[in-house]
Amino acid sequence: MGASERAAALRRARDRQARIEAATAGVVAARGNVVRAGEAKTQAMQRHDERIAAAEVLCESETTRLAKACASAEAAAEILGISQREVRRMVKAERTRQMNRSPRMELRDDDV
Numbered sequence: 001m002g003a004s005e006r007a008a009a010l011r012r013a014r015d016r017q018a019r020i021e022a023a024t025a026g027v028v029a030a031r032g033n034v035v036r037a038g039e040a041k042t043q044a045m046q047r048h049d050e051r052i053a054a055a056e057v058l059c060e061s062e063t064t065r066l067a068k069a070c071a072s073a074e075a076a077a078e079i080l081g082i083s084q085r086e087v088r089r090m091v092k093a094e095r096t097r098q099m100n101r102s103p104r105m106e107l108r109d110d111d112v
Helices: 003-070 073-080 084-101
Strands: none
Touching (some): 003 073, 003 084, 073 084
16 A cells, blocks of 8 residues: 555545544434423423313312302303203312412302
């Protein structure tokens, strides 16, 4: 092998090493992006679930308020176009939530 052949082989080896390093850097960056995107997705899903839960709590609270104003789960159900069973479930959930917030405050069955 002559000097020029060794120089060419060395150049090819350096070029190959540079391509490997560039590709490795690209893969590392892409993998980091995948991990960050996955974490962002998880956080977004969690925030979405929290918003849904908050909306459900608000709906239950407002349904309970309507049932109290109507003095009847049946009337509230008719106004809302849902079943009495669903209204009662919402009232019960709201009642439970209120009991957990302030254990001293007691709700009577005649509240709704």
